[in-house]
Amino acid sequence: MQQADWWRGAVLYQVYPRSFADSDSDGIGDLPGLLARLDHIAGLGVDGIWLCPVYASPQRDFGYDVTDHCAIDTTFGTLEDFDQVLQAAHARGLKVLVDLVGGHTSDQHPWFAASRRGRAAPTADWYVWADPSPDGTPPNNWLSVFGGSAWSWEPRRRQYYLHHFLPSQPTLNLQHPACLEALLDVARFWLDRGVDGFRLDAVDFLTHDLRLRSNPAVPPPGGVVPAKLFALQRHDHDMIQPASMAVLRRIRALLDEYPGTVALGEVSSQDGAFDRIAAYTGTPDLLHMAYTLRPLRHGFDRPTLQALLRDAIETCARGWPCWSFSNHDVERAATRWAPDGQADPAFTRLLLALLLSLPGSACLYQGEELGLPEAQVQEEDLRDPFGIAYWPEFRGRDGSRTPMPWETEERFAGFTPSWSAPWLPVPPAHRALAVDAQERDPDSTLRFARALLRLRRAEPALRHGRAAPLDLPAPLFGFVRETADRSVTLVFNLSAASVALPPDLAGMQGLGSFGAVQGGLPAHGFALLVPAMARVPETV
């Protein structure tokens, strides 16, 4: 494999810095905290890190509202701290992808501050401005992901501005050449500093219909108004516009000037999400890989998994998917997909095994290696504006953003040296799952995750092999990953009762400890199998 292709089959550890490790006792994670805990990430055997935004920001959307793309927010540290993290990560063989929030800025960004003041400013048209409808209402019916109209009124310009997310996150007009150049300058700044690429935020929202046509309405099913207004319409004109491809091409052309750097796109669309991944990654002048939130939301049953595998195989043939089961935007998979909503270690490990064996690349979200369940954050502790807007129908994203538990016995599980509480509470159930406790336990999920990642590195079939479905009787689900000279069979027991394997599989040999037990699988067990006489890597 060429070095430039390192991302194919790579595993990236997603760091949500606000909740990773606090060094300065303000109750918020920071870059020196991350630096001090880098060995934990390197020790997992992942290929790199995706670092969520650490840029100057009023933190209304916790960093996805940037006021200076080339400065580090004082909450997180300094540029020197960033350079140290980058250098230390590289010294440990870890790549570093940073978030590029290109679709919008904070309303406090100097570009917007000038743009909203009047039409003479150099950045006047760097945002999406439109006159009101004749009756004074917004120019069209577009809705914000976070609730309400996607338009807010600016009295000074006597115009509306577009925001797909919070009103304090005005949408950038990337169809304006100078604005796009400014974004490319930001990317260049980080590439020159030595980052290995970007996670591109909300790619589906990068451009919009210049005619500002209204979206067609979707009748609410059975007359019931869905919890999220965004579901009340199709998104024909505010999302997924052909013009975004030109933006992505410019970003890719820049990356190509820095060999080995990559772009990982975030696909938000629900319908046709895998087609989007294929469209964004299908040609070498676009993104390298993309992940979708779609499989994150569906139920966890056999038909869903069979469909997911089909999508995975098809998407690999047309582009390059990156799998992400948990992240800072959704409920942790260990809880979301658990049969009764209660994460148990067997089910959590089955999820990890699936995440790390599907064809493509993968993101492992901080805490996933510990098997953390979703935190139940009380209404008074909510911080996520999305959660606050939709409570209680939708509880927002705080439950997946609580602090990493490092030390079982320490105050706030070792996340912060502070005497006062961190920005989100440490859930009591997470304390027992802290890193130090799992290090001591030979049978912990952490040790299991590490062994699995080691196996993925040792087995080219798991990292690069093509995938083919296996026709297995319910409740089993499985597939094969194979290269020219090696075939690994993966079998998952989706039921909460033990199951015998079909005779042809029962005779196969397990990859180290990942085998079947007496020809069968316990509740939510799984096995990685090779033919009886095959070689097994020494690492497992």
Ligand code: ISL
């Ligand atoms: O998470 C969502 C709703 O639960 C998605 O619609 C999400 O908002 C969308 O995919 C974009 O996400 C990204 O941009 C947002 C930010 O709040 C998210 O944290 C980020 O991942 C706005 O910048």
